[in-house]
Amino acid sequence: MKNALLSSGPLLFLLSSLACGMPPASEEAPSALPALAARSQALALQGCSPLAILSVSANGDDGNPPVQTLDDQLDTRWSHLGKGAWIDYDLGTHRAVSGAAIAWHQGNLRANTFTVSLSSDGKTYLPVYSGVSSGTTVAAEVYAFIPYTARNVRITVQGNNVNDWASLAEVRVCGYTESLVPLPAATLTWRGDFETGNRSQWSHVQEVSPDRLQVVPSPMREGRYALKATVKQGDDPISTGGNRNELVLMTHEPVGSEYIYSWSTMFAPSFPSVQTWQLFTQWHHDGCCGSPPVEFYVYGEEIRLSVGGSTGSLVWRTPLVRGVWHDFVFRVKWSPDPKTGFIELFHNGRQAVPQRAMATQFNEMLNYLKVGLYRSDTVTQDGIVYHDNWAMARRMENGPLPGDLPPEGVP
Ligand SMILES: [Ca+2]
Ligand SMILES: [Ca+2]
Known part of the structure; x- marks a missing residue:
């Protein structure tokens, strides 16, 4: 047959x-x-x-x-x-x-x-x-x-x-x-999968002590290691509003560039249920103040994505499920022009947000990636979240850009 x-x-x-x-x-x-x-x-x-x-x-x-x-x-x-x-x-x-x-x-x-x-x-x-x-x-x-x-x-x-x-x-x-x-083809420009057994894939860390951002063998999504991020009330390593411990990658995506990011996040069974913000992934602008251009966060019993900073909008929400890996694929065209920039989001293998035009940068500011946990300082319970399998790839229409990280596997 x-x-x-x-x-x-x-x-x-x-x-x-x-x-x-x-x-x-x-x-x-x-x-x-x-x-x-x-x-x-x-x-x-x-x-x-x-x-x-x-x-x-x-x-x-x-x-x-x-x-x-x-x-x-x-x-x-x-x-x-x-x-x-x-x-x-x-x-x-x-x-x-x-x-x-x-x-x-x-x-x-x-x-x-x-x-x-x-x-x-x-x-x-x-x-x-x-x-x-x-x-x-x-x-x-x-x-x-x-x-x-x-x-x-x-x-x-x-x-x-x-x-x-x-x-x-x-x-x-x-x-x-x-x-x-x-x-168009895409090329892998960076991996943050913690398979080095440490945090060396990242530019630097913002933490009150090394036990807050630990590379752990379990639970992991991919390979042998993942990141365990913990925030306790009062953790404020850079003396700003809110409590945080975060890894930083100075991505500085150029205006007009298009990238695809993929990663997995798990919220511990004890993850706080509070009616306030708890960011687990953000693209922050180079400026000092205000809400960042891209925020993935938990609010109450929802996982949410907001784009555009304080004048931006909530573009996606889904129920918070603890104790399981959430897989994200996030495609972005970076631009301060709301007609040029866009986002597209996949969650757990399904399209969550179809391609949608919006400003993804602030005027004359580039962004950088922060991963871990950053939350309102009003939260009293310890917060634990796991991250793994971060990858960043760029569409290749225009060839390599200045500042591209060397692709994995190429000497
Ligand atoms: Ca067969
Ligand atoms: Ca891993």
């Missing part, structure tokens, strides 16, 4: 050499499969137009090679043991990529933690989706993200809730055909 997945064109597989390191252990027996008649339905993909794939490779396998994620069979798979295992699909050319469809081996029993990253050159990767599979189905799940033009699509698995195996039965890369308008 010809599967609808292949209707977009033939798939050509060119396998690279895969084996490396110690002889791998073998993954356990396959999971129970849906009846044969149900298989094509299990592989049907809503909201995914599969792109042709030139080749696939991985950082290793246990005898179940990467190509078995492209054979239309749910009972064959790629498997590799260990957190950080990755599989990489080369499209052979630059295409507009908008999502990944994954049927997980034993996907009805295991919730897999994973990241999807894109690359234009197979060297420098932009993380575009971080998430956890549902753990409820062996059918393909579609994970959508902001479309980018890319050639390589890499899925990195950080184990699952049962073991540390990465086991994928089928994978498709979703995107647009070449006949659509090509989308």
Whole structure:
């Protein structure tokens, strides 16, 4: 039976050499499969137009090679043991990529933690989706993200809730055909994922003591480390209004530049419920005073985004859920001109705010990024929030800009 997945064109597989390191252990027996008649339905993909794939490779396998994620069979798979295992699909050319469809081996029993990253050159990767599979189905799940033009699509698995195996039965890369308008490429310009085990990825810190901004192994969203930010009443390291402990990155995005930021934040179960502001991410202006141009914050039982400072507006709100990771992808065109600047927000893989024109800078001031916790000094309870997996990428229409940070992976 010809599967609808292949209707977009033939798939050509060119396998690279895969084996490396110690002889791998073998993954356990396959999971129970849906009846044969149900298989094509299990592989049907809503909201995914599969792109042709030139080749696939991985950082290793246990005898179940990467190509078995492209054979239309749910009972064959790629498997590799260990957190950080990755599989990489080369499209052979630059295409507009908008999502990944994954049927997980034993996907009805295991919730897999994973990241999807894109690359234009197979060297420098932009993380575009971080998430956890549902753990409820062996059918393909579609994970959508902001479309980018890319050639390589890499899925990195950080184990699952049962073991540390990465086991994928089928994978498709979703995107647009070449006949659509090509989308601009983006390049990763900075990572703040704490995988250095410290805070060295950031410009400097504002804290009353080092225990307030700790790099911790748990909970983490990605890799091995995340940031734990704590604020106690009275914490005021820079003698201003409010209480804070924050990391600072001097981004100074140029007027007219377009960036994509992605990160994950978790609010501790004890996070205060108060009818006042508690900022966890902000782009602050170079000036001294007033509300910053971009504020992500908690107010009462809501997570909110306001843009435009004291004259700005609330552009998004969602219920505050504690004890889980919130994934953000935030696209910004930086400009003080409300007709030129814009924002677009994705939350937990879904579009939360469609592209919306607004001023994102103040006149003649650049911005810088602050991450941690900054709140009204009226809050008495301790506040704890976790951050991980920060990344910053820039659209490449005009080539590198002065002041760009060196991309990861490029010496
Ligand atoms: Ca398969
Ligand atoms: Ca991390």
